[in-house]
Amino acid sequence: MAANGSSRRPDGPRVDWVDYAKGICIVMVVMMHSVLGVELAAGKTGFMHVLVAFAKPFRMPDFFLISGLFLPLVIGRDWRTYLDRKVVHFAYFYVVWVTIQFAFKAPAFAAESSWRDVGLLYLESFIEPFGTLWFIYLLPIFFVVTKLTRRIPPPAIWLVAASLETARIATGWTVIDEFCARFVYFYSGYLFADYVFALSDRARQHPALALAALAAWAVINAGLVALGASEWQIVSLMLGFAGACAIITIGTLLARVHWLNLFRFCGEHSIVIYLAFFLPMAATRTLLLRTGVIPDIGMVSLIVTIAGVIGSLVIWQAALRLHANFLFERPNAFWIAPRKAAPVLQAAE
Numbered sequence: 627m628a629a630n631g632s633s634r635r636p637d638g639p640r641v642d643w644v645d646y647a648k649g650i651c652i653v654m655v656v657m658m659h660s661v662l663g664v665e666l667a668a669g670k671t672g673f674m675h676v677l678v679a680f681a682k683p684f685r686m687p688d689f690f691l692i693s694g695l696f697l698p699l700v701i702g703r704d705w706r707t708y709l710d711r712k713v714v715h716f717a718y719f720y721v722v723w724v725t726i727q728f729a730f731k732a733p734a735f736a737a738e739s740s741w742r743d744v745g746l747l748y749l750e751s752f753i754e755p756f757g758t759l760w761f762i763y764l765l766p767i768f769f770v771v772t773k774l775t776r777r778i779p780p781p782a783i784w785l786v787a788a789s790l791e792t793a794r795i796a797t798g799w800t801v802i803d804e805f806c807a808r809f810v811y812f813y814s815g816y817l818f819a820d821y822v823f824a825l826s827d828r829a830r831q832h833p834a835l836a837l838a839a840l841a842a843w844a845v846i847n848a849g850l851v852a853l854g855a856s857e858w859q860i861v862s863l864m865l866g867f868a869g870a871c872a873i874i875t876i877g878t879l880l881a882r883v884h885w886l887n888l889f890r891f892c893g894e895h896s897i898v899i900y901l902a903f904f905l906p907m908a909a910t911r912t913l914l915l916r917t918g919v920i921p922d923i924g925m926v927s928l929i930v931t932i933a934g935v936i937g938s939l940v941i942w943q944a945a946l947r948l949h950a951n952f953l954f955e956r957p958n959a960f961w962i963a964p965r966k967a968a969p970v971l972q973a974a975e
Contacts, residue, residue, distance in 0.1 A: 684869020
């Protein structure tokens with residue numbers, strides 16, 4: 627698609643603007659957890675809080691929409707292969723990394739209650755997603771639901787999903803609440819993938835117009851966030867889609883001029899960052915707040931965000947060099963279908 631200017635979905639290689647968009651998304655996720663964690667521990671806010679608030683309407687909608695983009699290419703696969711790629715893959719990493727997170731947090735949990743309660747909490751994490759890992763817990767559910775409902779008219783599914791988002795379901799169970807709030811974006815990525823790629827084409831062909839549209843979106847999004855209207859029903863849905871389109875456009879423009887390749891690299895390895903950022907993030911936050919070497923909370927939040935992103939990549943490289951590949955690569959024993967070849971990045975003009 628990116629090479630010949632058509633809006634057809636690519637069926638093999640990676641698409642660089644998608645990696646740029648994913649990279650922006652994963653950095654925003656790390657930023658959100660870093661900033662809110664620092665501010666909670668410090669009891670006050672800093673300048674980074676404004677960026678987190680600005681990104682809130684579209685941070686997760688964009689991630690889920692992009693996650694559904696390439697589903698039309700694989701949803702017709704046999705159930706064995708489909709479950710291997712879309713369920714077993716994420717389930718493996720969830721089990722590994724929820725165990726790692728518990729290993730670090732168990733002593734603190736035990737000090738507050740008992741080791742028996744820690745064990746029960748660990749078992750509960752397979753029903754109620756634990757901490758930052760809820761995203762990869764929920765994705766397999768989205769993939770399975772979408773395949774199971776293929777025979778139902780897509781407009782009906784989309785309307786139900788949109789209604790669930792506006793209903794503001796709040797049961798207290800993350801799986802139900804986040805499913806209702808996010809499925810419409812994932813399903814839209816699947817259903818409207820051709821339109822998303824067409825949007826990217828237009829942005830690449832008309833960069834000046836794309837920049838003007840981005841400026842207008844930024845003003846509107848910021849204004850609605852400042853007024854508190856971004857949380858209103860319908861408005862939040864519209865801002866989620868508008869922000870997703872904006873990030874897709876930004877990713878396309880960056881890919882067009884080959885700027886800020888760090889975002890593309892982060893997008894290519896978004897699962898690595900998502901799984902491992904909690905450790906360098908928490909360590910850096912604790913160090914900076916306890917020492918007080920940097921008094922400005924906003925600067926502390928920024929440093930913690932950078933440490934979370936870079937630290938996760940360092941952990942990944944260390945794991946590879948120490949032959950602990952199982953932390954980021956699913957071993958052969960946990961594949962229930964033949965392994966797939968790694969995709970090659972497809973560059974934009």
